[in-house]
Amino acid sequence: MIGPEMLDTSRGQDPAPTEEARGCLFALSQPPLMIFLTVIGVLLLMASLHDLFLL
Template identity: 65%
Template sequence: MAHFTGEQHAPDPPIRPDTADRPAPDPGDPEARGCLFALSQPPLILFLTVIGVLLLVSGVYDRFWL
């Protein structure tokens, strides 16, 4: 491991690209959609509903019939 002598300083911060000259993303573009777009898909909603119902039924069964 090298030993540095003399004055040390933090590295320069990364250069951020200027976003002012870029156009806003098109909302119809598939890559411009956020991660919440996946929650609007019917198969995922159906899957999450089935899992939720199974958890609810098992919780109610444990609470009242065991």
């Protein structure tokens, strides 16, 4: 049979709060990612301007 100590599932203290899930906007706000995306954007812009004006 199940003893009384097995039925008591309450805790003396509240569990520690878990971190909130962070979404895409948090990831985009990270400086290394923003620098990477800026470099890629500049390269694409330079390539498109080269195609438009020099070819």
